[in-house]
Amino acid sequence: MASERFDVDTAGRDGPMSAEAPKGKTRPSGRAGEDGRMYRLIFENNPLPMWVYDLDDLRILAVNHAAIETYGYSRDEFLSMTIRELRPQESQHALTDYLATPRSPLQGAGVWLHRRKDGSLLHVEITSHELPWEGRRARLVMANDVTERERQARALEESEARKSAILQSAMDCIITIDEQGRVTAFNPAAEKTFGYGLDDVLGRELADLIIPEDLRERHRQGLRRFLSTSASSILGRRIEMEAVRASGERFPVELTVVTNQHGGRTWFTGFLRDITQRKQAQSEILELTHGLEQKVIERTQQLDAANKELEAFSYSVSHDLRAPLRAIDGFSQALVDDFGDRLDDQARHYLGRVRAATQRMGALIDDLLDLARVSRSKVLREQLNLSQMAEDTEKELHEHYPERRVEVEIEPDIVVHADRNLLKIIIDNLLSNAWKYTSKRERAHVRVGTTEADGDPVTYVSDDGAGFDMRYAGKLFGAFQRLHSPAEFEGNGIGLATVQRIVNLHGGRVWAEGRVDEGATFFFTLGSEATHE
Amino acid sequence: MNEKIILLVEDNPDDVELTQRALRINNISNQVEVVNDGEQALEYLHGRNAEGGYSHSLPQLVLLDLKLPKVDGLEVLVTLRGHERTKLLPVVILTSSKEERDMVEGYSRGANSYVRKPVSFEQFLDAVRQLGLYWLVLNEPPPIDRE
Numbered sequence: 246m247a248s249e250r251f252d253v254d255t256a257g258r259d260g261p262m263s264a265e266a267p268k269g270k271t272r273p274s275g276r277a278g279e280d281g282r283m284y285r286l287i288f289e290n291n292p293l294p295m296w297v298y299d300l301d302d303l304r305i306l307a308v309n310h311a312a313i314e315t316y317g318y319s320r321d322e323f324l325s326m327t328i329r330e331l332r333p334q335e336s337q338h339a340l341t342d343y344l345a346t347p348r349s350p351l352q353g354a355g356v357w358l359h360r361r362k363d364g365s366l367l368h369v370e371i372t373s374h375e376l377p378w379e380g381r382r383a384r385l386v387m388a389n390d391v392t393e394r395e396r397q398a399r400a401l402e403e404s405e406a407r408k409s410a411i412l413q414s415a416m417d418c419i420i421t422i423d424e425q426g427r428v429t430a431f432n433p434a435a436e437k438t439f440g441y442g443l444d445d446v447l448g449r450e451l452a453d454l455i456i457p458e459d460l461r462e463r464h465r466q467g468l469r470r471f472l473s474t475s476a477s478s479i480l481g482r483r484i485e486m487e488a489v490r491a492s493g494e495r496f497p498v499e500l501t502v503v504t505n506q507h508g509g510r511t512w513f514t515g516f517l518r519d520i521t522q523r524k525q526a527q528s529e530i531l532e533l534t535h536g537l538e539q540k541v542i543e544r545t546q547q548l549d550a551a552n553k554e555l556e557a558f559s560y561s562v563s564h565d566l567r568a569p570l571r572a573i574d575g576f577s578q579a580l581v582d583d584f585g586d587r588l589d590d591q592a593r594h595y596l597g598r599v600r601a602a603t604q605r606m607g608a609l610i611d612d613l614l615d616l617a618r619v620s621r622s623k624v625l626r627e628q629l630n631l632s633q634m635a636e637d638t639e640k641e642l643h644e645h646y647p648e649r650r651v652e653v654e655i656e657p658d659i660v661v662h663a664d665r666n667l668l669k670i671i672i673d674n675l676l677s678n679a680w681k682y683t684s685k686r687e688r689a690h691v692r693v694g695t696t697e698a699d700g701d702p703v704t705y706v707s708d709d710g711a712g713f714d715m716r717y718a719g720k721l722f723g724a725f726q727r728l729h730s731p732a733e734f735e736g737n738g739i740g741l742a743t744v745q746r747i748v749n750l751h752g753g754r755v756w757a758e759g760r761v762d763e764g765a766t767f768f769f770t771l772g773s774e775a776t777h778e
Numbered sequence: 779m780n781e782k783i784i785l786l787v788e789d790n791p792d793d794v795e796l797t798q799r800a801l802r803i804n805n806i807s808n809q810v811e812v813v814n815d816g817e818q819a820l821e822y823l824h825g826r827n828a829e830g831g832y833s834h835s836l837p838q839l840v841l842l843d844l845k846l847p848k849v850d851g852l853e854v855l856v857t858l859r860g861h862e863r864t865k866l867l868p869v870v871i872l873t874s875s876k877e878e879r880d881m882v883e884g885y886s887r888g889a890n891s892y893v894r895k896p897v898s899f900e901q902f903l904d905a906v907r908q909l910g911l912y913w914l915v916l917n918e919p920p921p922i923d924r925e
Contacts (some may be wrong), residue, residue: 560877563875564844564874567874567897568790568793571897571899571902573791575899576796579799582803603897604898607898611876618878636796715827
C-alpha cells in the first residue's frame with residue numbers, strides 16, 4: 246500500500262480536486278492552482294478514509310489514501326465501484342432507504358456497517374457533504390472507523406445488561422450506597438423484601454430506610470470510620486443483624502458488604518438475605534435440642550435416682566435380709582443344742598431342713614449382691630494369664646471336693662486383657678459349673694482352651710457332664726434360670742448371669758453349646774482389647 | 779481388776795442374744811454390756827458422772843454394728859477416734875454387710891477389724907471364738923487409762 250502513498254508532486258498531475266474548491270471558499274485566482282493542490286493534499290492525506298460518490302449512479306468518483314488502506318481496495322478498484330459494494334448484504338436496504346430520503350447538504354449519517362475487500366466488517370461513522378463534482382451531483386463522504394469503539398460500547402452494554410440481569414433476578418437483596426450513605430442501587434429483591442419501590446429509595450439515606458433506629462448511629466459511625474481510616478468491622482464477612490421493612494417490621498438478615506472505588510469515590514454494596522425462616526428453623530432446632538437435652542437430663546436424673554434406690558436396696562438387703570436368717574439359723578441350732586435330748590429324729594430332721602434352707606437363702610442373697618456389685622463395677626483391664634488363674638481355681642476345687650476325680654486340661658499361657666477380679670469370677674463360675682455338672686461322672690474331663698470366632702480370640706471351658714438341650718441354650722444366662730432341678734444339681738441360677746454381666750462389661754459375648762448327657766462348652770470373648778498370644 | 783468388759787453396740791435383739799450365746803458357748807465369760815444405738819454407745823463411752831469423771835470405765839473391746847438407729851456405726855467410730863479417751867480403743871466392726879464401701883469407710887475411720895456376721899450360726903460361733911481369743915487374750919491392749 247505504501248506505493249500508493251500520495252505526495253504533493255504526483256497529486257498535482259490529474260488533480261480532480263483542483264476543479265472545485267470547497268463551497269464558499271474563494272481564493273485569489275493567482276493562487277487557485279496552489280490552493281487546489283493544498284485541498285487535494287488535505288483530501289488525499291486526510292487520516293480519515295474519504296471518498297466522493299456520484300449521487301445519481303452511486304459510483305465512486307474519488308478516494309483517499311486512508312480509505313484505500315482501511316478497505317483494502319486499490320484506487321482503481323474503488324473507482325470502478327459504487328458505494329453499494331462497500332455495504333454488506335444486510336445493510337443494502339438501509340442504504341436504499343437512506344438514499345431515498347432527501348438530505349440536507351451536510352449530513353451526519355450515523356454509524357454504518359461496511360465491508361472491506363477481504364470481507365471483514367467494520368463500523369464507520371459517516372459524515373458527508375454534498376458537492377458538485379465535475380458537473381455531477383456528488384457527495385463527499387468521511388468514514389471514521391469506530392469498530393473498536395462500537396465493540397467496546399457493545400461489550401459495555403452487554404456487561405451492563407448482564408450485571409443488570411444479575412441485579413434484577415438475584416434472590417438476594419442488593420443495595421448500593423454512596424459515601425453519604427445514600428442509596429444508588431436497590432434491586433427488585435430488595436424492593437420485595439423491604440416493601441419500598443426503587444423510586445422511594447434512590448438518593449435517600451439507607452439508615453433511615455432499612456436500619457432499625459437503635460442501630461442507625463452505629464451504621465453512620467461505621468461509614469465515617471471506614472472513610473477516614475479504611476477500618477471496618479463488617480467488610481468482607483458474613484454478619485447477621487436486624488433490618489426493618491417499610492411496614493416497620495423488624496426481621497433478621499444475613500449481610501455481606503463489599504466496597505468498590507472509582508474515581509476517588511467509594512461505594513458500598515450490601516448483599517442481604519432475609520433469614521427469618523432460617524432463624525425460625527434454627528430456633529426450632531435449638532428448642533428441640535434443648536428439649537432433648539432437658540429430657541436426657543431428666544432421664545439421667547431418674548436413672549441416677551433409680552440406681553441410687555437400687556444401691557440402697559442392695560445395701561438394705563445386705564444388712565437387713567440376712568439378720569433374720571441368722572436368727573432362724575441360730576435359734577434352730579440353739580434348739581438342737583439345748584433341747585436335743587427332748588427332740589425326736591423327725592423334729593431334728595425338720596430343724597435340719599430349716600437350717601439348710603436358711604443357708605441357701607443366705608447364699609442366694611450373697612450371689613444376688615455379687616451380681617448387683619458386678620453390674621456396678623468398673624473394668625480395669627490388665628494383661629492376665631488366664632491359664633494360671635484357671636489352674637488356681639482347679640486347685641481350690643480339688644481341695645474342696647477331694648472325692649471327685651476330674652481331669653483338667655488347661656491350654657498353657659492363655660493371655661487376655663481383662664479386669665483381674667472379674668475374670669476370676671468368670672473362671673470360678675465356669676469351672677465350678679463344670680465340676681458341678683460332671684458330678685455324676687465317675688471320671689470327669691474338663692478342658693480350658695482357645696479358639697477363634699469372627700476373627701476374635703475366644704476362650705472356652707468344656708466338660709463331659711450332664712450337658713443341656715440346645716433348645717434352652719438362650720435361658721442359660723438369665724438370672725434365676727435353671728435347666729436342672731435342685732434335686733439333680735444344686736444351684737440358684739445366678740452364676741452364668743454373673744458371667745454374662747462381666748463379659749458384657751468387657752464388651753465381649755458369651756455363648757454355650759451342649760447336648761444332653763454329652764457335656765457342655767462355654768465360650769466367651771472379652772471385647773476389642775482382649776488379645777491372645 | 780481383771781474385768782475385761784465387752785461393749786456390744788447392736789440394735790437387733792436377735793443378734794444381741796445370739797452374740798451373747800456364742801460368747802457363752804465359747805466360754806468367754808467377760809461381762810458384756812449392750813447398748814442399742816450409736817447415741818447410747820457414745821453416752822456409754824464419753825458420758826460423765828456428777829463428779830465430772832467418766833460414768834463407765836472403758837471396755838476392753840467394742841463390737842460395733844454399722845447400721846444403727848440415730849447415730850450409725852461409722853459416725854460412732856469417727857467420734858470415738860476424735861476423742862482423747864477412745865482414740866486408741868479397740869473397735870471391731872461386726873456387721874451383716876460385706877459392701878466394699880462399708881469396709882473401706884470402716885477401716886479409713888479407724889476400725890481395728892472388720893468381721894462379717896455369717897448366716898450360719900456355726901460359722902458365727904467360730905468367728906466369735908476367734909475374736910475373743912484374739913482381742914481378749916492374744917492382743918496386747920493399747921496402754922490407756924480405762925477409768
